[in-house]
Amino acid sequence: MSDAFDRAVEAVVFASPEPLTVEAIRAHAGEGDVRGALARLVTRYRGRGIELVERGGRWHFQTAADLAHLLRRGRDEIRKLSRAGIETLAIIAYHEPVTRAEIEAIRGVQTARGTLDVLMEAGWVRPAGRREVPGRPLTFATTPEFLSHFGLNSRRDLPGIDDLRAAGLLDPVDLAFDQLAVENLGEED
Amino acid sequence: MSDAFDRAVEAVVFASPEPLTVEAIRAHAGEGDVRGALARLVTRYRGRGIELVERGGRWHFQTAADLAHLLRRGRDEIRKLSRAGIETLAIIAYHEPVTRAEIEAIRGVQTARGTLDVLMEAGWVRPAGRREVPGRPLTFATTPEFLSHFGLNSRRDLPGIDDLRAAGLLDPVDLAFDQLAVENLGEED
Amino acid sequence: MSEPPEQLTLALDGWEGPLDLLLSLARAQKVDLREISILQLVEQYLDYVEQARRLRLELAADYLVMAAWLAYLKSALLLPRATQEVGDTDPDELALRLQLRLERLDAMRDAGARLMARDRVGRDVFRRGAPEGLQVVRRSFWDVEYYDLLAAYGRVSARSRPVLHVVREREVMTLEAALARVAGLVGSAIDWRDIQAFLPDVTSAALRRSALASSFLAALELARQGRVELHQERSFAPLYLRRPATG
Numbered sequence: 092m093s094d095a096f097d098r099a100v101e102a103v104v105f106a107s108p109e110p111l112t113v114e115a116i117r118a119h120a121g122e123g124d125v126r127g128a129l130a131r132l133v134t135r136y137r138g139r140g141i142e143l144v145e146r147g148g149r150w151h152f153q154t155a156a157d158l159a160h161l162l163r164r165g166r167d168e169i170r171k172l173s174r175a176g177i178e179t180l181a182i183i184a185y186h187e188p189v190t191r192a193e194i195e196a197i198r199g200v201q202t203a204r205g206t207l208d209v210l211m212e213a214g215w216v217r218p219a220g221r222r223e224v225p226g227r228p229l230t231f232a233t234t235p236e237f238l239s240h241f242g243l244n245s246r247r248d249l250p251g252i253d254d255l256r257a258a259g260l261l262d263p264v265d266l267a268f269d270q271l272a273v274e275n276l277g278e279e280d
Numbered sequence: 281m282s283d284a285f286d287r288a289v290e291a292v293v294f295a296s297p298e299p300l301t302v303e304a305i306r307a308h309a310g311e312g313d314v315r316g317a318l319a320r321l322v323t324r325y326r327g328r329g330i331e332l333v334e335r336g337g338r339w340h341f342q343t344a345a346d347l348a349h350l351l352r353r354g355r356d357e358i359r360k361l362s363r364a365g366i367e368t369l370a371i372i373a374y375h376e377p378v379t380r381a382e383i384e385a386i387r388g389v390q391t392a393r394g395t396l397d398v399l400m401e402a403g404w405v406r407p408a409g410r411r412e413v414p415g416r417p418l419t420f421a422t423t424p425e426f427l428s429h430f431g432l433n434s435r436r437d438l439p440g441i442d443d444l445r446a447a448g449l450l451d452p453v454d455l456a457f458d459q460l461a462v463e464n465l466g467e468e469d
Numbered sequence: 470m471s472e473p474p475e476q477l478t479l480a481l482d483g484w485e486g487p488l489d490l491l492l493s494l495a496r497a498q499k500v501d502l503r504e505i506s507i508l509q510l511v512e513q514y515l516d517y518v519e520q521a522r523r524l525r526l527e528l529a530a531d532y533l534v535m536a537a538w539l540a541y542l543k544s545a546l547l548l549p550r551a552t553q554e555v556g557d558t559d560p561d562e563l564a565l566r567l568q569l570r571l572e573r574l575d576a577m578r579d580a581g582a583r584l585m586a587r588d589r590v591g592r593d594v595f596r597r598g599a600p601e602g603l604q605v606v607r608r609s610f611w612d613v614e615y616y617d618l619l620a621a622y623g624r625v626s627a628r629s630r631p632v633l634h635v636v637r638e639r640e641v642m643t644l645e646a647a648l649a650r651v652a653g654l655v656g657s658a659i660d661w662r663d664i665q666a667f668l669p670d671v672t673s674a675a676l677r678r679s680a681l682a683s684s685f686l687a688a689l690e691l692a693r694q695g696r697v698e699l700h701q702e703r704s705f706a707p708l709y710l711r712r713p714a715t716g
Contacts, residue, residue: 101329102343106595140290154291181622260623295601345588370581388488439583
C-alpha cells in the first residue's frame, strides 16, 4: 500500500527538527518510493494552511506563505504613565535640555532608572548631547512626537508658571493631598 | 469562506510550539467558527500520518500512534519515572486536589523529597491551593500538560476512573469503612 | 555461616515499605483483593520478616512496627470473641481496614501502570519537530493627556518653589496686661463674678477672644499665687472668680 508508506513519510518529515534529505527520510520510513510519496504529499497539501516544500534537496513542512502574518500578531496596549514618568516628562519639556541630576533636583526625589527609558521608548524624550561641565552629563530633550502627541506647535505653547497658578495648578491644597498620596503609595511606583 | 478560515486555523495550530486553546487560536486566526474548523480538520487528518487532537481543551498536531516504531529510532528514551513517581502521579490524577498526607496515607510510606519535585519539573503536577482544614496543607493537582502528554482529552478519560469511583476505591478508607458498616447494618435488620 | 540468598535481599530492597510488601503477598494469594484471607496474609508477612531476621538482614523499623501490629491483629482474630475486653477495637474491623487500604493502593498501582501504557508524547506520538512559533508583538500606547502634563509640572513647581510664611499683625491683649487688670479688679470682688466681667470693654471680636484667653491664664496664675479663688460647675460652664475669703 502506497498510502501506508505516505503516512510514514508524512510523520517522519513532520516530527523531524530539521529538513530531511530523501535518504534520511528512507532511513526512518523504511524501503519504499520516498520521492513518489513526497510528490503525492505535495499535491495533497497544495492550497492547505500547511505546505510540504523542498529546499536544497531537503524536505520540510511549513505554514503557507500567505498565512505568515497570522503567526505574528500585534497587540495594542493602552498603558498609564506613572506619576514619576509624567513629572519627569513635564520637567524635561519645561527645562530642556536638562540632565538627570537637574531633573532630580527639581523633583526632589531620585529618578528610577526605568522612568527615562519608558519616556524614550514612548518616543517623547531623546538624549540631547552632553553638558560641558565636569562629568559631561547627558542631557535630555523632547521630540517632535512629544509635541504632536500633546497637540503643541512648539514648546513656546507650554503655559508659563503664572498661567499655571491662575489655572489653580499650583494650588497648595492639591499639593497637600498629593504629598499625602505620595507618602501612602511610595514614590516612583 | 470556511475553507480559508480552516487554512488559517490549520496554520496557527501547526506553527505553535505549544498546544493551543480555542481562544488562543482565535487570537491569531481571527474571528470565525474555530470549533467548526477544528472539527473539519480532525476529519481531514483522520487516518493520515499526522493527526489533530484535543488534550485538556488544547489542540495540537501529533504523529499517528501506530507509527511510533519509525519515529522512536535514534531518539533518546524519555526519562523513566520511578515506581514511587508513577504511583504518586496516579494518586494525584485520580484524587485531585490531594494533599501530601493523603498521598502518603494511600501509599503507606512517606513521599521522598524528590518524588513530587520530579513530577512538577516534568510539568505534570502543580500546587493547587490549600485545603481549608487545620494546618491549611497544600494540595496538588495535574496540569494541562499532563493531559496532553498522556493523550487524555480530560480527567474523565483517565483509564478506569468511572469504575474506580463506582467501586468507592477513590474514597478514603474511613469513608469506605463507614459505608460498609452502614450496608452491613442494613442487612442485619 | 552461609550467605543469605541474594534474591531475597534484592526483593526486600525493592519493597517500598510494609504496605507494599503486604500488597505483593496479597496479590500472590488471590486476584480479587476483596476475597483474600487476612489471617493468612498476616502469617505470610510474619514468616517473611522472620526469615529476613534469621538471615540477619537489616530490616527498616517500619517493617518491624508493622510485624508487631500484625502479630497483635493475629492473636486478636484468633481469640474467642467473648474473652475480649470491652473497649478494644474489633479485630474484624482492623482486618477490614487493612484490606481496604490494600485495595486502594492496588487500584492506584494499576491506574499508574495503565497511565504509563498510554500513547505518550515524545515516546509514542511526536509533535512537530520545528514549529515556526507564534509571536505576539506588543505595541504600547501611553495614555497621557495634556492636562496631566501641566498638572504634573504644577505639582512639581508647587513642591519645589520656596514658600514664604507671613504672619499678619493683629491686636492682642498680652498676659502682663491681663494679669494687672484681673489682679486689680479681683481685690473688690467679694462675691463670685463671671470672668467675663474682668474683660476690657472692646468691640473687636478678635481682641475680645485674645483678652479672654489672656485673662484666663492670668486667673490661673493668680490662683496659683493664692490671690484669687476659682469656681466652675462643670466643663465649659461659666468660670467664676472672687477674692480669697481669708485673704
